[in-house]
Amino acid sequence: MIRRALLAEALGSLILFATVVGSGIMAERLAGGNLAIALLGNTLATGAMLFVLITMLGPVSGAHLNPAVTLVMRLRGHVSTKVAFGYGAAQIVGGIIGVWLAHVMFDLSVLQLSHKVRAGPSQWTAEAVATCGLILTILGTARMRPAQLPASVALYITAAYWFTASTSFANPAITVARSLSDSFAGIAPSSVPGFILAQLAGALVAYLFADRLFPDTNEEPA
Known part of the structure; x- marks a missing residue:
């Protein structure tokens, strides 16, 4: 069972990250220099793929596809420490292979480093907000409307691409x-630590507030 779950996390991250990077490359090529159109193409592809992956892989592994999500699930006791580390490794390795696959599909050099600097208080705040919102979306929808979880997460990320200054990475593995x-879709390696720290901070804030916001459904509302 754990092997299937690890495979699901690796494969899901591979497909998701290939979608993020591949759709970004395609959008930029077709947008004729219009960054808004390029971002829109990148956004729609990512949101659509998230819906598919969560629907397909949720019953297998929970479809975390994100170390920040896995961290919160570990803190809530939904997975063991061993499984959490396994998920994190699967997400990072699968995701990197997904990025390389996107490069192959678009006839680019497989091994690259980004030169796109994304740093500063506004970017870090945006990542904390994006990740906090994502975790609250997952925990809240899972508690209140579990059948709507794939759509809820996909729609949140679609919106967060546009309302956050960082375009909502909200995921340490995809940041790497x-x-x-x-x-x-790139981010300079020098910008990665700041993004990851902000993402983890946002995830922990969501973890601290989730139970207060989303009590058991058999409790009377205030």
Whole structure:
């Protein structure tokens, strides 16, 4: 069972990260220099793929696809420490392979480093907000409307691409993987630590508030 779950996390991250980077490359090529159109293409592909992956892989592994999500699930006791480390490794390795696959599909050099600097208080705040919102979306929808979880997460990320200054990475694994792509979706390696710290901070804030916001459904509302 754990092997199937690890495979699901690795494969899901591979597909998701290939979608993020590949759609960014395609969008930039087709947008004719219009960054808004390029971002829109990148956004729609990512949101659509998230819906598919969570629907497909949720029953297998929970479809975390994100170390920040796995961290919160470990803190809530939903997975063991051993499984959490396994998930994190699967997400990072699968995601990096997904980025490399996107490069192959678009006839680019497989091994790259991004030169796109994303740093500063506004970017870090955006990542903390994006990740906090994502975790609250997952925990809240899972508690209140579990059947709507795939759509809820996909729609949140679609919106967060546009309302956050960082375009909502909200995922430490994809932050690492995107540093290996000098493309529309890339992030300079020097910017990675700040993003990851902000993402983890946002995830922990969501963890602290989730139970207060989303009590057991058999409790009377205030």
